[in-house]
Amino acid sequence: MTRIAAVAWNTFREAVRDRVLYNLVFFALLLIAASILVGQISIGIETIVLVSLGLSATSVIGLLIAVFTGVGLVSKEIEKRTLYALLSKPLQRWEFLVGKFGGLVLTLAVNTAAMAAGLLLAILYVKHPLERGDATAFIAVYFILLKLAIVVALALLFSCFTSQLLAILFTAGLYIAGLFISEMRNLDATRVGPAARHFFTAISYLLPNFQNFDVMAAAAHGRPVPGLLILHNTLYATLYCAIVLSAASVVFGRKSLK
């Protein structure tokens, strides 16, 4: 556990020193501008606009970091040969992978938490006091983080056996496909044929279901999110990450470095 923590901490330190968290400045500026503008152009729906904008920005920025940093987690270490000295220490390859995953998820957690704090301040600026329904926005932020963890795990898996460019394409492809799970399961057999319907239904259970993590509409309108969904999404993300990381460990464990 100490070894995994050491790798995770170093991954986090790398992200911080490589100025990954500088995106927060952009996010802060966006929210400040939005807070000032929404009051003038959207009377009565300021919170809806602000929450939608804040959550969308949190998700998009997080996804960019998860994909672009995620695909470099292993491949960059192989290319730069920094991994040689590290693997000569008493460190299992799977421990290295889990540590890298943990480090990037920690980075994203810090990033997302800072964005959530910024969003809270922006909501307070346009509306006070806060209502109970406003808490949904922060559950939505938590779901975004869970979604990002799955994306990091996928990026890590692809970076174990393919180039960075292909890993980006595969991860982005799976992410987009994961947004259309219910459409895949509800295909009209009379139009696509029974074979295609069965195929897409089967595929839909293998792909990460990102639709369950989207509670942006509820958050914007201050509607509550069922506790069961929080539990379900937490377990789903944990299990999905564990499976993907196990696959990555098998692939990376057999990989001969250059």
Place this chain on the structure above:
Amino acid sequence: MPGPAIEIESLTKDYPTGFLHLKTKRSLENLSMQVGEGEAFGFLGPNGAGKSTTIKLLMGIIFPTSGSAKILGRPITDVEMHKDIGYLPEQPYFYDYLTAAELLDYFARFFGMNAAERKERVAKMLKKVGLETAGKIQLRKYSKGMLQRVGLAQAILHDPKVVILDEPMSGLDPIGRREVRDIILELKSEGKTVLFSTHILTDAEMLCDKVGVIVGGKLQGVGRPDEIVGMKSHEMEIVFDADANDARSAAVRAKASKFGSRYAMRVPEGNVFAALEELRAAGAKLAAVSPIKPTLEEYFLHLVEKDRAQASAIEVSGK
């Protein structure tokens, strides 16, 4: 007699080549050798001979196509054994956003050292490699030689029993090379097993109890440096004085080379007595007769030439 610290048994490594990786290129062929405990072993060979491949196989960075190896009696697949091994990669590159002290502290965490131990050990290692004043500078500002020193520091950070160094002198100036030599000698005096690859033969002759010469992925010979070159000694050198104006000695002087006021000539071992008789008849005065011991470099070059000749012969017959 101490047992082997490193045992390599028929190690072979093929690399896939071509667009679809359908072809393979053999980088190491059937390598078997042993390095005794407490021994300093020099792994010699030209670029691309298979030295780094062997070391990477030992460290589990790449996996063998066939064969096996053990370090301190444990298979190389056992990562926990790395607690007793230090490794310096060839042309090391480390996380350039860290300082040397941070890097060493990071690596020390894998050996279960607590904060106080890490601090003490990191300071000691930085001093040992002459970087005590540069420990707080980010590695991206380091020169190649400084990175090599950091690499050496991280290899011996945890006081390992076996130290494996891939081209440790590479990129160092003469002072740096001498310092690395001193560190290797110190490790040796502490009873550690040191395996290092190099193509600088004088270093190998100076530091090694044993050397192994690898050319074209095949081990060509293993032994003490003097032993290994002695195997090829079949000539004698005769040093003599002769009067440059004496016509009788003109023939023998023509066969010899002059150095200072003396002459020296090389003769095959079996012709020594005939040559001495010729010198006596020519009125020359004998100064010394000694066997010519080829240097490690001559032996090394001889093997490289032989390998190239074989490779071109195979190429020609293949055509």
